[in-house]
Amino acid sequence: MTSTTTDITTKAATGDGIALPEKAARALATGGGALTVISCFLAWTWTAAYPGNLTVYGYPGGLQWLVLVSGALTTLFGLSSYGIKGLKWLTPGGADAAVKFAALATLWTTLFTAWSISDTLGGLVNLEPGGFVAVAAALATYLGARALPFERPVLDPADPEDSTWEQYKHNARNRREIVKAAYAAKAPAPAKPLPAWAEILVIAAVLGVALGVFTYGITTPYQELFIGFLITAGFGFAALHKAGLIARFTTLTARHRNVALVGAFVAAAAFPLTQTDDQYATLGVNILIFATVALGLNIVVGLTGLLDLGYVAFLGVGAYTAALVSGSPNSPFGVHLPFWAAILLGALASMVFGVLIGAPTLRLRGDYLAIVTLGFGEIFRISMNNMDGKSGPDITNGPNGIAGVPNVNLFGFDFGAAHTIAGFTIGRFANYFLLMLAITFIVVMVFRRSAESRIGRAWVAIREDETAAEAMGINGFRVKLIAFALGATLAGLAGAVQAHVNYTVTPDQYVFANAVPPNSAFLLAAVVLGGMGTISGPLVGGALLFLIPNKLQGMGDLQLFAFGVALIVLMRLRPEGIIPNRRNQLELHKDLEAPTVLSKAGA
């Protein structure tokens, strides 16, 4: 038995085709990373026709910056794996897996750049020697990283009496196990406690870096750079995770929750200040609207476990209500309420609508509820389409929607005009960005406070086992209705802002599925992708799901296909979402270390 297993493992080892002694492998990975960094200072192509200008010696541009960052990350992790003093803090969870992921980031970003250059300009001839150096260095880094030793799993060989297909499946499973082991990292040891001010400084620094990364992602001016950014950020994040730095940071934020929360909002508020014009603030405000609505949906889906497929209708109710009382020329009411009244009215209307829909439907469970909410979502859109004075009362101006929604004027502050504050010019969208950020803050606080209360526990209990929850004295219907109405109210708040940001409210903005984000399917995807039951999950998921379609418009219809594939892959590899709730993670990965102590799980 043992002899056969060793056979298998040695075969697998040789099957990798990389057999380097450990020292050489480590040196190759670290040195390769450094060489990649150097290669970024060379010219990679001869013409500035390729965006980003990669023709300059001595100064990296465009995609070279991304390669430089991932190369530097590999080198740092590599050096840390040597145990160099002063760098050990980089890898509390072990360096090797981190080096491997950083090397992957380097390799794929470099290869993508090389491919993209030759694809855009027509052929490999357009690569300057510098480009080839970069590719070679990245390849060397990757090979070195792959050859790093790891603890090989003990595997059963395939049963020779099985059918070929069964044997193939078994071998594939074994190979998967080996790959998994190759990229496995151990859980980081608990950190030495720093003085509180130092920990807060660390949080501030990390948030600053996060703001930088996020701003870079939003402001990528061309598609190639954005794809490169996604590759680097994805693998880089995985590398940081494997190094144990993410876990370290999470414990810090758990210890200083309020500081982290305020810090995150300050960092987000700094985003428009980093911009010179309004071009990307538009994106920022739309991301915020989408992510906030996703967070509201997370109360319904993530905490209470009610699958709501028509959630975008509540956003629509808020938007329509605010638009109707905004003094728009298309509104039959002709009233112009101040914004604070409009947004409250929008939220109230959404809440009423939520209760009206929830009261009859929340007696259903599971799939039935999903179908009925899907239906109500469509009913909303079709009703708005028909209230045009011909097939219904003249309220919503039919498919043309309510246009010309005036800008918000809050206590004399005109959101439509640019303001200069302390030397920073804040344009129209930046104004709205800050307004929306305040709304997001409200929603975050509502989520956090309601989740950590009697009512929040009742929601989770309902999600876990409705019958048992009722037997413990919870009025299931009432509690679910509160969740539904609260979710609707929060969406209504965001909707009221959305109406003013976009000037126009039309029924087509509020469909179930569409290529453009704010729709029910994308909202649900943002929640599931980001992490159910957490605060940061839907915010991150929402930001990604808004940004990716927006930046990759050049891909056309392929984009939706890629989105589908990406979603399937992610759900296969990480069903608990990007930022998992600890509970869900334990539920979905039965093999994880079970007897863990939970405190302030996830949220």
Added chain:
Amino acid sequence: MTTTTTTTAAPAETVLDARGVTMRFGGLTAVKNVDLTVRSGEIVGLIGPNGAGKTTFFNCLTGLYIPTEGEVRYKGTVLPPKSFKVTSAGIARTFQNIRLFNNMTVLENVLVGRHTRTKEGLWSALLRLPGFHKEEAASREKAMELLEFIGLAHKAEHLARNLPYGEQRKLEIARALASDPGLILLDEPTAGMNPQETRAAEELIFAIRDKGIAVLVIEHDMRFIFNLCDRVACLVQGEKLIEGTAGEVQSDERVVAAYLGEPFEGAPGAEEVAEVEAAEAHAEEDHEAEAPADTPADDTPADDDTPAADSTTSTTTDGEAK
């Protein structure tokens, strides 16, 4: 039976009064005209072979089912037909197959049990009104007290799913106790436990009784039941066969017959074998009809004897259906 003496001395108030409770599922009568009273400070046992309708009776008491006939009173008031209202009235229960909130911590499970005794609503939670922290702290304190009581305080922050089986059963009891009940219904609290754990459960139930909470318990472990209970009622085929002290029930031959079957008079002849086979076939048909009504039970008393017991009473059930 040392326990009975201590309780009968106190003036006993009737906590639970079920009268003529009948539960029909279509043509099948799962529980038929059962009367049962539980007085304060009492531990009452409910026994009966599998499929006798014990759990169905429990569900009738706790509002999970609405009895077709009859009424259930708790301290004189008729119970509302909703399980959460029954709990807030003062009857808490556990489940035959453990139904904890698996992905919540032990402490949170107990806190959910406090739900009906606390009032803080959404607004109070959102605005963190002055009462919020006070009530939350009081709930936590009470929950920790209960965890201390059942001996799980050191695992308060563990996920409920990670507890071993016996502790999960205990936690379910703590969760039920959190609603300050006057009566607690335990559905097979020792199922799947080893003798030591069973003894510990016994101690726990006595301790609960000493808190002034009446206990109604379903169990198959006869030693456990007869040690524990002041009175025992035996359900067979949905009907109450007998109710009395442990000694009375234990010596009643109808109970023995229901569990073990009736002994044959003389040698079993060929005709008797044929009779038994016919009865068995009949019983199987009955079982199929019964299947949706009864929750599946996990431990069966000696296999050979149950069909015989079934067949003796199946005829009466049939008559009822017609």
